[in-house]
Amino acid sequence: MATVTAPTSQTAPASIPPSVCTLAHTAQLEALYTIIRDKQTSRGDFLFYSDRIIRLLVEEGLNHLPVVPKSVKTPTGATYDGVGFEGKICGVSILRAGEAMEAGLREVCRSVRIGKILIQRDEETALPKLFYSKLPPDIAKRYVLLLDPMLATGGSAIKAVEVLLENGVPEERIIFINLISAPEGLRNFCSKYPKTRVITGWIDQGLNEKAYIIPGLGDFGERRYCL
Template sequence: MASGAQLSSTSVNATKASPTLPASVYTLPQTTQLEALYTIIRDKDTSRGDFIFYSDRIIRLLVEEGLNHLPVVPKTVETPTGVQYDGVGFEGKICGVSILRAGEAMEQGLREVCRSVRIGKILIQRDEETTLPKLFYSKLPQDIAKRYVLLLDPMLATGGSAMKAVEVIMDHGVPEDRIIFINLISAPEGLKNFCTRYPALKVITGWIDEGLNDRAYIIPGLGDFGERRYCS
């Protein structure tokens, strides 16, 4: 990765999601350890401190896997033993964009593996008159059009906010296929909506839940991520 984003080398190797879901969707390996982490953060009796600690563990895995989907180029280096090693280097620069406010919780996980990474912010809320997502605020790196973008938001329910955020990013000159959307929990309905609109954009999710209830809440879900992280 060029200046402004030095990356760690850890990766967890995401797997393709169910064949019934879009081809652009990847999930973390559904191991018993990962399920144990999700069980903790889903539990309504989990303390705020534990919720933060264990959700941060999942976020770190997701960010690492998002980076694993960035393109690389051949790179040869000389090791301390004086031998040449033919490896790879990251191509281009990256930045993160968090969807406020819950997406801010994922920023630290990105900073832990990408040194000096630039991070933008987008605030999207529902317009009470139209019931559609509406942009209220955005602050993005000036050179975002030249970067790969990791879009950060913990929950994907209907997909409305995420689709609006991608629209904003693309309006700033970022091609669809240079955006990777990272989230902890997705609803199948939201994934289908999102990927139908943006088929060239990759989605890295930790877990795909059963679906949405009549209030558009993810089931079984984990409640309001932002409330549990910042207010419990």
């Protein structure tokens, strides 16, 4: 039986912005993405395997938080010189699809606070418009993990960061986490906010004439929430 030693279907732009980090593209990761991209995949399997990827993404996001030296006493009486996180964190999901990533964050960050932002397209201007936001009152003092599974044109993510900045969050304290990105969206987002770290699981080929990510996986929210 032939074996695959490394995935090759990733289509990335010639030059990824320096603020962008992708997951290590192992054969296992590509298998997970193949499952959630398949239109024949059941909703139950879509939930299970997309949650696996989300947890990997959150773990990678935490790797980019700053740490400070910290010494502790072990049960043997010895001293261990390690590190601890520098400050508090919170999650902010872009509704509605971003809510699907909240559980993965809670699984690895105990009692983490989570805010929500609702952004929709203004029918008159066709531009993203803020409709609702509820954020932790001390968010300006926290590192923020911004959650949204799909980055297409980048409009919603750009608007969400604008909201965070207006609430006092420094740009460099924001980490944007998503499952799939289009090169166009990455360029738009990173040119606007070069200090914000982007953690993405996969960079797809690009957008079609309807601004859908290709090959993509369809509407994440519909596949996640619709029976």
